[in-house]
Every structure is written in structure tokens, then in C-alpha cells.
Amino acid sequence: MMAYKHAIVVGASSGIGAELAKQLLESxxxxxxxxxxxxxxxxxxxxxxxxxxxAEHDVHDTAAVPALFQDLCxxxxxxxxxxxxxxxxxxxxxxxxxxxxxxxxxxxNLNGAIAWLNEAAVRFEGVxxxxxxxxxxxxxxxxxxxxxxxxxxxAALATYLEALRNRLAKLGVTVVTIKPGPTQxxxxxxxxxxxxxxxxxxxxxxxxxxxxxxxxxxxxAHAVIFFVIRHVPSWLFRRTKI
Amino acid sequence: xxxxxxxxxLSGFGGSQSADGYLYRPASVxxxxxxxxxxxxxxxxVVMRGAGRSYGDASVAGEAVVLDLSRMDAVRSFxxxxxxxxxxxGATIETLWRHGLDDGWWPAVVSGTMFPTVAGALAMxxxxxNAFRVGTFGESTxxxxxxxxxxxxxxxxxxxxxxxxxxxxxxxxxxxVGAKLQMKKIExxxxxxxxxxxxxxxxxxxxxxxxxxxADYMVTWIDAFASGSSAGRGMFxxxxxxxxxxxxxxxxxxxxxxxxxxxxGLVPKSVVWRFLxxxxxxxxxxxxxxxxxxxxxxxxxxxxxxxxLVAFSFLLDYVPGWQRAYAPGGLVQYQSFVPREAAPxxxxxxxxxxxxxxxxxxxxxxxxxxxxPFMFSHGVDGFSLAQDFKVTDANREGLRLLAEAxxxxxxxxxxxxxxxxxxxxxxxxxxxxxxxxGVDRYWxxxxxxxxxALFTSSLARRLHLDPRCVS
Numbered sequence: 118m119m120a121y122k123h124a125i126v127v128g129a130s131s132g133i134g135a136e137l138a139k140q141l142l143e144s145x146x147x148x149x150x151x152x153x154x155x156x157x158x159x160x161x162x163x164x165x166x167x168x169x170x171x172a173e174h175d176v177h178d179t180a181a182v183p184a185l186f187q188d189l190c191x192x193x194x195x196x197x198x199x200x201x202x203x204x205x206x207x208x209x210x211x212x213x214x215x216x217x218x219x220x221x222x223x224x225x226n227l228n229g230a231i232a233w234l235n236e237a238a239v240r241f242e243g244v245x246x247x248x249x250x251x252x253x254x255x256x257x258x259x260x261x262x263x264x265x266x267x268x269x270x271x272a273a274l275a276t277y278l279e280a281l282r283n284r285l286a287k288l289g290v291t292v293v294t295i296k297p298g299p300t301q302x303x304x305x306x307x308x309x310x311x312x313x314x315x316x317x318x319x320x321x322x323x324x325x326x327x328x329x330x331x332x333x334x335x336x337x338a339h340a341v342i343f344f345v346i347r348h349v350p351s352w353l354f355r356r357t358k359i
Numbered sequence: 360x361x362x363x364x365x366x367x368x369l370s371g372f373g374g375s376q377s378a379d380g381y382l383y384r385p386a387s388v389x390x391x392x393x394x395x396x397x398x399x400x401x402x403x404x405v406v407m408r409g410a411g412r413s414y415g416d417a418s419v420a421g422e423a424v425v426l427d428l429s430r431m432d433a434v435r436s437f438x439x440x441x442x443x444x445x446x447x448x449g450a451t452i453e454t455l456w457r458h459g460l461d462d463g464w465w466p467a468v469v470s471g472t473m474f475p476t477v478a479g480a481l482a483m484x485x486x487x488x489n490a491f492r493v494g495t496f497g498e499s500t501x502x503x504x505x506x507x508x509x510x511x512x513x514x515x516x517x518x519x520x521x522x523x524x525x526x527x528x529x530x531x532x533x534x535x536v537g538a539k540l541q542m543k544k545i546e547x548x549x550x551x552x553x554x555x556x557x558x559x560x561x562x563x564x565x566x567x568x569x570x571x572x573x574a575d576y577m578v579t580w581i582d583a584f585a586s587g588s589s590a591g592r593g594m595f596x597x598x599x600x601x602x603x604x605x606x607x608x609x610x611x612x613x614x615x616x617x618x619x620x621x622x623x624g625l626v627p628k629s630v631v632w633r634f635l636x637x638x639x640x641x642x643x644x645x646x647x648x649x650x651x652x653x654x655x656x657x658x659x660x661x662x663x664x665x666x667x668l669v670a671f672s673f674l675l676d677y678v679p680g681w682q683r684a685y686a687p688g689g690l691v692q693y694q695s696f697v698p699r700e701a702a703p704x705x706x707x708x709x710x711x712x713x714x715x716x717x718x719x720x721x722x723x724x725x726x727x728x729x730x731x732p733f734m735f736s737h738g739v740d741g742f743s744l745a746q747d748f749k750v751t752d753a754n755r756e757g758l759r760l761l762a763e764a765x766x767x768x769x770x771x772x773x774x775x776x777x778x779x780x781x782x783x784x785x786x787x788x789x790x791x792x793x794x795x796x797g798v799d800r801y802w803x804x805x806x807x808x809x810x811x812a813l814f815t816s817s818l819a820r821r822l823h824l825d826p827r828c829v830s
Contacts, residue, residue: 184360191403195379195421236363244368244379 121248123193125149125186127176127233128203130157132302133252136320137200142168149189152203176203176229186236198327199237200250201230206267206304219266226270231277238281241290248291250327251278255296255339258347261359271296275332286330294332295323298339361401361424369411369419374682374689375750376416376782378817380406380425388536391426392510395534395813398424399508404815404827407530409479410451412472414692415782416817417483417529423815426534428478434458435537442542443501448478448535455542456669457613464542465668467499471724472675478535483779484527484733487672488576488598491727493543495738497526498731504537508813512536524804527733529778531819532808547601548610549665550576556652556660560591560707567727567742570597576671581723582648583710583746590710593723594655598671616669618676628679635684639749644721688750693720693762694780696728698741701772706744709765718754718761720746734800735793737777745780759783778818786823 124141128134130152141148142165149170150158162169170192174185190196205225207218234249241247256264257271275294282292299305299313319335326333334340346359361381370377381403385391398405406420408427419425432449439462444455453473455466470485479485481503484495493499502516505525515522525532553570557563563579570577576598585592601607609615621627626634638647675681682690697705706725713719724745731738748758762783769776775792776784790798801824805812812826819825 183363187361187363191422239363240366240379243364243366246368 120144121146121198123147123190123195124198124200125151125189125193125196125233125237126200126202127151127174127229128201128252129161130154132202132304133297133300133316133319133323134200134202135161136316137202137323138169140317140320140324141198146198147193149193151185151189176232177224179228179232182232183236186233186240190240196237196240196247198248198250199234200252200323201233202252203229204252204254204304206256206264208307209264209267211262222266222270226267227273227277230274234278234281238285238290242285242288245288246290248293248327249278249281249285250293250295250323251275252323253278253294253296253332255298255334255343257296258343259349259354259359262355279332282330291328291330293327293330295326296332296334296339296343297323298335361397361403367425369408369425370689371415371417371419371782372412372682373414373691373750373782374686375691376419376689376817378416378419378421378423380420380423382425382427384427384430386430388431388504388506388512391428391431391506391534391536392512394424394426395506395508395510398813399811404825405813406816407478407482407534407814409449409476409482410474412470412475412479413483413779414690415780416821417778417781418479418816420816420820428534428536429476431536432476439464442544443539444542445537445539446477447537448476450477451475452477452480455540456616459542460548460611460613460616463545463611465545467493467541467543468496469672471673473669473673474676477538477540478530481526481535481538482528482530483777484731484736485779486726486728486738488578488726490738490743491571491577491729492575494729494731495527495733495736497523497733499541499543500526501539501541503535503539506534506536508533508809508811521804521808523732524734524800524808527735528804529735529818529824530816531814531824532804533814545600545611545668546603547605547607548612548615549607549667550598550600550671552599552664552666552671553597554655554659554662554664555595555597556592556656557595558592559589560703563591563593563595563725564703564742566595566597571727574598575600577727579725580651581725581744582652583713583719583721583723584645584648585652586714590707592652594652594659596671598666610667616667618669618673628677631678632680632682632684635678635681636686639684639721641717641719644719648721685749688752688755690721690747690749691758691782692745692747692780693765693783694737694743694745694777695765695769695774696737696739696741696743696777697769697772697774698739700741701774702742702744705768705772705774706742708768709744709746712761712764716757716761718748718757720748722747734797734804735778737775739773739775741774743777763788781818781822784822786821789822789824 126138129138129150151172155173158171254271278294300319301313322335365381367382383394404423406423408418429449431447433447435445437444442464480496484497574597579595581593766788815825820828
């Protein structure tokens with residue numbers, strides 16, 4: 118299987134995105150690292166000065182994406198993989214309905230993804246090749262009481278990616294939805310870490326699964342558990358503490 | 360900003376080299392200048408593309424603006440008494456012969472396919488089976504209109520110093536947006552063709568020597584799978600124009616030249632490549648080459664037959680889409696040009712190297728040439744051998760190493776290469792084939808015509824002919 122040669126990773130400053138960028142760089146891929154925190158990106162890029170391109174960008178700024186996307190492709194010399202890994206999941210109380218906090222999740226987890234992956238879709242439809250990877254979440258499989266809007270953004274992202282897949286797969290474009298379970302990262306730092314998958318392990322599994330179009334969990338156990346969870350009737354699900 | 364939706368993946372004819380670029384297909388000189396201005400504004404380089412018939416990476420470039428000239432295909436003027444024709448850059452070899460034939464004019468130089476554009480033919484300075492007699496495409500070109508990188512338009516006649524640089528310059532100096540060509544007067548649309556079955560290399564070179572003084576065209580096919588005393592065996596053909604008092608007016612019509620679209624009236628040619636595909640491997644091609652040689656020796660040897668100019672000239676068009684039989688990896692063609700004295704030794708050794716490595720080519724064609732004054736000239740007083748290799752994931756690295764070894768032989772003999780066919784040369788190979796004076800000539804021309812390196816190609820980047828890619 119051919120290695121990726123040119124990739125853009127949005128949300129490359131920490132967590133899964135940073136690990137994906139590092140592993141792609143280690144494999145010889147030229148990578149554009151995109152995120153707000155330039156210092157974090159440059160720390161990663163410092164080890165791969167000839168292969169890494171640093172782009173400071175706030176995913177709220179969707180209007181800037183088309184020009185930046187085109188410029189990054191030029192700097193990379195091509196493109197065969199785009200990963201959208203930006204995401205936020207602030208702590209939300211069980212009785213909290215904070216619209217500003219919720220819309221921030223929509224902006225980062227969904228609007229930014231649409232802005233970046235629409236550009237990827239245009240390009241990959243044109244060249245009839247390429248891979249789009251969106252980092253969703255098992256949290257998008259059901260509407261849970263603990264994180265209503267985080268669940269919503271990940272469910273919407275999965276639906277959006279499914280639609281892209283239905284448009285592009287017949288042209289030879291691979292569209293992948295990854296549904297990690299709890300993963301050690303800044304986003305989950307406020308949660309107990311012990312049973313979480315390390316980010317580097319998650320990144321390894323994501324790259325392996327990125328070759329096959331479709332939705333993927335990162336472990337067989339998750340695939341089974343969330344198959345069951347998805348099929349629990351709503352009247353029963355609301356009685357659980359999941 | 361460039362429209363994102365203009366992105367496309369384009370390949371060379373062989374299908375083994377591709378790159379993603381932003382495709383523009385202007386229909387006028389003014390629109391072409393606008394595309395150059397857009398590229399300059401956006402900081403993008405420009406790669407020129409005609410019909411995309413170069414085998415390798417000469418008409419593609421990653422992240423560049425692809426300037427496709429094929430819509431500018433008009434015949435701007437034609438003088439039926441002198442045979443001078445003026446055309447747009449996208450006019451093809453087919454445009455030329457179809458336009459001139461009724462009045463008894465044929466393109467002085469044609470490639471093995473009628474589909475290349477005139478601009479592409481000039482950029483690569485193509486040759487035909489009459490290269491030993493009339494030289495290359497540029498030698499029958501009277502003038503060219505060239506759009507410079509800054510958008511200004513100049514016309515170069517054959518006496519202008521830039522003419523021999525732009526022609527053969529692989530599209531790296533300026534955009535040819537028009538050309539005036541001198542066609543060849545013919546009295547018949549048919550050639551008299553002599554066929555000679557050659558049992559080995561000596562017989563091949565003897566056939567060229569025998570016909571060199573009299574033939575108008577010469578070409579030979581060689582079976583790369585034959586070894587031992589049969590090494591170099593194949594079928595040689597010499598073509599002769601018919602002269603007065605023979606006047607075959609009935610053959611001077613396109614309808615008399617058109618190739619049939621079926622084989623023996625039964626099988627549509629459009630599907631033939633599908634039948635070739637299962638044979639397109641070492642075992643199958645060993646058989647195909649043997650069968651071709653055996654059939655030629657039995658049915659053709661020593662015969663003199665009349666053959667239409669189209670049928671004789673455009674062998675590659677017999678089976679439409681034949682290159683698809685090489686999918687998915689595609690093919691590369693390796694063509695080297697070697698001085699007369701060394702050619703028998705070099706070509707025989709190239710075949711031996713292929714057999715030693717199990718990488719025999721599937722199709723070999725040899726022609727005779729003469730030197731010319733062009734910048735990236737492939738013309739030598741000697742022979743060329745074009746060889747098609749199937750590319751697979753398994754043999755890709757082996758082919759690269761084979762090409763390097765074959766190129767070493769060519770360079771030791773003072774040989775040259777042809778950029779329209781290349782995918783495998785190292786930068787040092789091409790530089791060595793040009794010599795220091797040739798390299799200096801290119802860089803002087805590049806500085807004068809395209810100082811900011813607007814024009815590029817994957818080939819230019821690979822062979823270090825693009826200053827932006829030379830460290």
C-alpha cells in the first residue's frame with residue numbers, strides 16, 4: 118500500500134491530531150500542521166524541518182479556509198490526505214444550558230470541519246483520488262444526557278461525512294469517519310485518564326483504518342458495545358446512566 | 360485566487376506519470392496571456408500541455424497551472440500552391456494531413472500517431488520514420504509565434520537565434536501560439552513499401568545501409584525476447600514516395616486514407632485493447648513477438664506493397680487506446696539515440712541486460728537519424744531504439760536501475776535522449792548527453808526567455824531544468 122505523501126492535519130497542536138501529524142512525518146509524508154497555537158506546531162515541525170509546513174489558523178475563521186487550503190497544497194506540492202481533528206468538549210453540568218458554550222462546540226467540531234473538508238472534497242473530486250478523515254466520536258452514536266451538544270456535533274459530523282462518502286466513493290475518494298472512544302488528550306484532561314487510549318496508539322490505529330472507506334471504531338470491543346448502544350430503544354436508553 | 364474546481368489529475372500518455380494541476384484551456388492568444396498573468400499573480404508555475412501524447416512527465420506538473428492549448432486548433436491559412444500552412448498551436452498532425460491531402464501536400468514530418476498537437480510537436484521537436492532524410496519537425500517549420508512569460512508576443516523565423524531554442528525546448532521557454540509550416544509535395548497518397556525479414560542485429564543494420572540512399576522512410580521492429588543467434592531479429596520496412604508519372608488522385612482524399620474501425624470487418628478496434636490486456640505480460644508478449652516475427656517472415660519478407668501514408672505512418676493509431684492494456688501501472692518508453700558505429704553494440708547489450716534481469720521490453724522500434732541544431736536535440740548521426748516497458752509495483756525499482764545501466768552505455772557512446780519519451784533519466788544523464796555547452800545554452804536561454812521560471816513540468820523538475828527546483 119502506497120504511503121501518504123502529502124497531508125493536511127487540522128488540529129495538529131495536541132492530542133490525536135498532533136500524534137497523527139508526528140506519525141505521518143515519521144513515515145516520510147510532507148505534512149501541513151494547522152492549528153491556533155503556532156508554538157505547539159513549531160515544536161513538532163522542528164524535528165522535521167524539510168517536511169513540515171506550519172499554518173497558524175483558527176477554525177472559526179471559515180472564510181480564510183479556501184485560500185489557505187490552496188496555499189498549503191502548493192507548499193506541500195500536492196495532497197492525498199486531509200484529517201480534521203480539531204475538537205472541543207468543555208465540561209457541561211447536568212443542568213447547564215449555556216448557549217455560548219454549546220455554539221462554540223458547533224463552531225469548532227462541525228463548522229470548521231465543513232469548511233476544511235468541503236475544500237478537500239472539491240479537490241479530491243477533481244483529481245478522483247484522495248483520503249478524507251474526520252475524527253468523530255463514539256459520543257455521536259446517541260444523544261446522551263451528559264453532553265447534548267458535543268453528541269450533536271459528532272453525530273452531525275458523522276452524517277456529513279457519510280454524505281461526502283456517498284458522493285465521492287464512486288470517484289475513488291476514500292472518506293473515513295473515525296469514532297474514537299475516550300482518548301488521552303487536552304480535551305479529556307478534566308476526566309479520569311486511566312482507562313483511556315493513549316493518543317499515539319489512537320493515531321496508529323486511525324492511520325491503519327484510514328485506507329478503508331467507511332466508519333471505524335478503534336477497537337473491536339467498541340464496535341460491539343456501540344452496536345448494542347445504538348440499538349437500545351429510546352424508552353429504555355433514557356432509563357440508563359450511559 | 361484560482362478556482363478550486365479547476366484541479367485535475369493528468370497523466371502522460373504512458374499512464375505511469377501523473378500530477379495534479381489547475382487546468383485552463385484558453386481559446387485565444389489573449390486568453391492565453393490572461394492565464395499567464397493569473398499564474399504570475401498567484402505565484403504558480405505553468406506547465407504546457409497539448410494532446411498529452413508525451414509518454415512521461417513532460418506535460419504535467421504538481422500544483423501548476425496546466426495550460427492546455429488544444430482548443431486553439433484552427434488552420435489560419437493554407438496556400439495550395441506552395442504548401443505553406445499556418446495553424447494554431449492546438450492543431451494536430453491529423454489536422455495538417457487532412458487539410459493538405461486533397462491538394463497533394465503531406466506534413467513533412469509526422470510521428471507514429473496523428474494526435475500530437477503542433478505546439479507539442481514543436482516543443483519536443485518530434486521526428487518520424489524519415490528522420491534520416493528530412494530531420495525533425497522544426498526543420499520544416501518556417502516560423503513560430505511565441506508568447507513570452509511576461510505576456511508579450513514575438514514571431515521567430517528560422518533565422519532568429521531563439522527559434523532553435525524554443526523548438527525542442529520542452530515548453531520551458533515560452534508558449535508557442537502559432538506556427539507556419541512547409542508541407543511536403545506528394546503525388547500519391549500511397550507509398551511503395553519494401554518489407555525485409557531480418558534474422559539478427561547484423562541483418563537489421565544491413566537493411567538500413569542498403570536502403571539509406573534511396574528510401575524516403577525506414578523503420579524496423581525488433582523482437583526483444585529473441586536471444587542467441589536470433590537476437591535482434593525483426594521486420595524492417597522502407598517506404599518510397601511515388602513520383603510522376605504516377606499520380607494517384609484517388610488516394611489524395613482523406614476518405615481513402617482513413618483506417619478501418621474494425622479488424623477484418625468484425626472486431627471493433629475500440630475493444631481490441633481489452634483482448635491485448637491478458638497477453639500483456641512476459642509470457643504473452645514473448646508469444647506475440649514470436650508470432651509477429653514468424654508471420655512477417657512468411658507473409659511479408661521481400662515483398663513490395665502499396666500502403667497508404669496514414670497506414671504506414673501512424674502505426675500507433677491502429678489500436679485505439681492500446682496503452683490501456685498496460686493499466687494499472689502504465690508503461691514507460693525508453694528511447695536512446697546512439698552514433699552509428701556504437702549502435703549495434705549498445706542496443707544488443709541493452710537487450711542482454713533486459714534478459715539478464717527478466718525485464719524485456721514488449722515493443723522495440725529502431726530508426727535512423729541525423730544531427731540537427733536544436734537546443735534539446737536528440738538527433739545524432741546514428742540510430743534510435745524505442746522500447747516500451749510495462750510498469751508494475753514489483754518492477755518499478757528494477758526498471759529504474761535497468762534504465763540507469765542502459766543510460767550509462769548510451770552516454771559512453773556519445774548518445775542522446777528524447778524528452779517526449781522520458782520518465783527514467785537521472786539529471787546527470789540528460790546533462791551529460793547535452794554536454795557542458797548544451798547545458799550552458801539552456802540556462803542562457805532560460806534566463807533570457809523565462810527569468811522567473813514561470814514555465815515548468817514534472818520532467819523539468821526531475822531533470823533539474825527548473826531553477827526553482829535546483830538546490
